Amino acid sequence: MSENKLFPATCKISRGQIDDNMASEGDSRDDVRKSSAADDGIRLITEDLFHDILNQQFGKCTIKKFTVANSTITGENFACSMYRVTIDFQMEDGTDNSVKYIIKMMPLNDPNAQMKKSLGIFTKEVEMYEKIVPKFEEIFQENGIETAFVPKCWKVVDNPEMLIMEDLGARKFTNVDRLNGMDMEHVKMVLSKLAQFHAASVCVLEKNGPFSKQIMSSLFDDESCNFFRALQPIVWGNIVKNLRLWKTCQEYVDRIEGMIDRIFDLHKEAYDPNPDEFNVILHGDLWTNNIMFQHDENGHPKDILFVDLQIARYGSPVHDLIYFIFSSTEYSIKVKEFDYMIKCYHRELVKNLKLLKYPKSLPTLIDLQIAVLKKCFLGIAVSCGVMAIALLDPNENANMENFLKDDEAGSKFKQDMYLNPRFIKSCELIFPFLENKGAFDV
Structure with missing residues (x-):
């Protein structure tokens, strides 16, 4: 990873410190393997990684106490392991401090x-943290607006792959309860920030040209196509198997089952950007757990930051909108206020495009609503994907491995997801709504 003014030089760590005698298979060893992997992760996080960061933040200082704790919450992190580092240190003037x-x-x-x-x-x-998001914030600064989209990333490490990030808890940022979802006050703040993010992305693209191929490509690029083409029918077959146990919505389950043979193509068509339409850089995984709020003393949101930019890509803004609305809003507004939320986003998008002097024609609300209709199959995918996870009670089996596996633990996890009364209730609301938009007619 190249060094730049925002990030110190990458620090290399040897994987030789990892115990390579771990059992590589056998369900009876799953808990041992996960625990040991977490411990190995902790052993790789050393004081040496932080000296330059501390010097950058506080000047010359001496570390007095260095603590690493596993902060991965069961069922909340599907793609990465999370750790919290606490450093007690003494500054050059003798002052004690902690970070x-x-x-x-x-x-x-x-x-x-x-x-x-x-x-x-x-x-x-x-790439998002090092190169792209700083450009988004910079273009707002050039137009007299100070804004931040993400927490500070202090360092990137290549081996093992890790990011050293600001701990937003120190500034009292928290998530909204994913089981209840966001009320309209929080939703409007998300839509406003998302509109800024999208507007900055297209204006930076117009100014500087395309970003890297990995960002400008669809989620289903040449490298991943074969993998997902084989995986999707299996995943959706398991989903339908569980949905068949419901007492309701079977007419919609019939329609979903009829899509399985071409389910990958439906996903690819929905995800691939149409060059003739308005496209942006997407957050890509915009749901409750990846949105952090700071609240005032009365509990009202006063600031917001996005986290987890691992699936960022180029595409229609309705991807982020459908993903967010169905996965992360309160039951009472998820469908009832859907069109209003699209309108709120559009108003903020146009306002920010004008502010940033976007040189092309502004997308109309009709353009956006047509894009929603064209890609409303995404509502089915989101409902049976991230929404099912968002509405699931904390679950020790909740991880990507169990979602993909067909063994006892995997089957139990999927039953917990898809037979969850909270999830069924939401689908009973959403599926008729999507039917009226043509989502099942693809």
Whole structure:
């Protein structure tokens, strides 16, 4: 990873410190392997990684105490391992101080490593933090607006792959309860920030030209196509098997089952950007767990930041909108206020495009609503994907491995997801809404 003014030089760590005698297979060893992998991750996070960061933040200082703790919450992080580092240190003038950081590390001994590599989730996130989001913030600064989209990333480490991030907890940023979803006050703040993010992306593109191929490509590029073409029918077959156990919505389940033979093509068509339409750089994974709020003393949101840019890509803004609305809003507004939320986003998008002097024709609300209709199949995919996860009670089986596996633990996890009364209730609301938009007629 190249050094630039925002990030110190990459620090190399040897993987020789990792115990390579771990059992590589056998369900009876799953808990041992996961625990050991977490411990190995902690052992790779050393004081040496932080000296230059501390010097940059506080000047010359001496570390007095260095603590690393696993902060991955069961069922909340599907793609990476999370750790919190606490450093007690003494500054040059003798003053004692303390600081915390969050470490995002690609899991060690990860059975899904190949899939994640095909998606480029680490390299995409690095590019977003190092090169792209700073350009978004810079273009607003050039137009007299100070704004931030993401927490500070202090360092990128290549081996093992990790990001050393600002700990937003120190500034009292928190997530909204994903089980209840966001009320309209929080939703409007998300839509406003998202509109800024999207507007900045197209204006930077117009000014500087395309970003890298991995960002400008569809989610289903040449490298990942074969993998997902084989995977999607299996995943959706398991989804339908569980939906068949419902007492309701079977007419919609029939329609979903009829799509399975071409389910990959439907996804690819929905995800591939149409060059004749308005496209932006997407967050790509915009749901409750990846949105952090700062609140005032009365509980009202006063600031917002996005996290987890691992699936950022080029595409229609309705991807982020459909993904966010169905996965992360309160039940009472998810469908009832859907069109109003699209309108709120559009108003903010146009306002920011004008502010940033976007040189092309502004997308109309009709343009946006037509794009929603064209890609409303995404509503089915989101409902049966991230929404099912968002509405699931904390679950020790909740991880990517169990979502993809067909063994006892995998089957139990998918039953917990798809037979969850909270999820069924939401689908009973959403499926008729999507039917009226033509989502099942693809």
